[in-house]
Amino acid sequence: MAKAAAPRRVQCYLCRHRFDVSGIAMTVSCPACHKPLLVQDVVVKTLQAVKKLQTCGSLVVERKGRVIAELVEAHGGIEVRGNLQSKTVRAPRIRIWKTATWKGDCEAAVLFIEPGATLEGGYFTVPDGSLGVEDLLAADEPAGAGKGRSRRPAR
Amino acid sequence: MPDQNVATVIGADTTIKGEMTFESTAKLLGTIEGQVIAKGEFQVADGAICRAAVEAGKVIIDGTVEGNVTARDRVELSTKARLKGDLVAAKLVVAEGASFVGHCRIGPEVSAGSNGRATVAEAKPQAQAERAQAVKK
Secondary structure, three states, X not given: OOOOOOOEEEEOOOOOOEEEEOOOOOEEEOOOOOOEEEOOOEEEOOEEEOOEEEEOOOEEEOOOOEEEEEEEEEOOOEEEOOEEEEEEEEEEEEEEOOOOEEEEEEEEEEEEEOOOOXXXXXXXXXXXXXXXXXXXXXXXXXXXXXXXXXXXXXX | OOOOOOOEEEOOOOEXXXXXXXXXXXXXXXXXXXXXXXXXXEEEOOOOEEEEEEEEEEEEEOOEEEOOEEEEEEEEEOOOOEEEOOEEEEEEEEOXXXXXXXXXXXXXXXXXXXXXHHHHHHHHHHHHHHHHHHHHO
């Protein structure tokens, strides 16, 4: 029988409430604002053109991936290897790889940019206090697909 | 022992106001207010404060910079760096923990086609024009 994944702590991207969810949960309802939330990690390998791309997990834009959106928010962190084009990008940790192309405003607590990345304009706010993720960041490891899943909640 | 690669060092107890031009590399340990133009490398050391518009070939920031930064080659923000101002460069390296508030344009074509300052201001109209073209299509 498969071993159950450990629960993890997430933050609602709508009301900023923090709560624990099952490690295998993909969507949940926020106990505070009762809105449906996406908590799974998102990996973009092709074109994804949406109005809002929000998740409590992490977002990885692969090298051939392209995201065009108005708002991109991932409370587990964002890694960009491909193309990310958004009005606002918000995450506690953002890593822009050398192969990445970025366009849009950036709000992050921690930003990492590799030499060679192309940034086609945008207003950067680093660190950004509006996320309210200081204590999450302290216990957090660097952003990456699936890495956040192993995190145990603080009890 | 003094750094052999640095031609000019502005000491920690020094405050300079005005426009400064360096022919080669300069390292700031103190405070500068005004404008800095360096043909080579300009380093802002940990604890140094630069309230100036900076134009240089390469800019390495360990301290605090308040002003627009333009680099023909690259800008490096270390863990302790604090930058408040617009940034234009061919390459940008940001270490985890660095603080940066301002507009940013990075890429080889950004620095090649300009002498820097104008490109940040041009960013918005260009984006708006692209959007308008997309709407027409």
